[in-house]
Amino acid sequence: MCVTQSISLYCFCSDFRITGEVPPWLKLVTNRIYEESRLFPSAINHVLINEYLPDQGIMPHQDGPAYVPVVAILSLGSPVVMDFVPHPSFCGTATDISGNNGEDIISKPDNIKMSSGEYLSEYRPFSVALMPRSLLIFKDKAYSDFLHGIKDCEFQRFDEAVNVTNCLKSEAQLAHTISGLKIDGEAGDNVIHRTGTRVSLTCRVVTKVHKHLIKL
Ligand SMILES: O=C(O)CCC(=O)C(=O)O
């Protein structure tokens, strides 16, 4: 269940602001992501700010077609694990995503595996640990062929995360500053304990301003 609290939604396009003035610090952040990543076709014009309590996540979903297929997620506060699972259409349980009106596409986790329980070989699930102050950018196939989500769970294993080595390094360097991260490498027990809130800034480029996007 998606139980996150959306704090703010900023859409910079056509002077279209949902929750007041776009603060200068936010423009600095998005400009820097745009300029340094060089992955967005134009300046970021849409930022969703979400707050997650330790037991809150977000259902596996695909960001809607109103956005260009690249997204940057800046994570602050508690670390968390984001899971990527192949879109059901790559698992033999295709659902029609055409004609979507611009909203995100949400899928029940049960629909993600083939009836045999197998995944197509090139579409294996993976996860990424999102450490505090990290920036995750994904695009193309990761955007359109996979659903992304976060479990509603206070304890999250990250030993299977694609960036587990980086997490262990950053934990070693920042152990005193990262709260909610317990690592026991010897036991192979790499677990994030989400003890505090997490705030994320999801930065995108919206091409079509659709009235449904305003729904908070
Ligand atoms: O908060 C996050 O890390 C993910 C948010 C997200 O996927 C979305 O808003 O579409």
Ligand SMILES: [Fe+2]
């Ligand atoms: Fe998303």
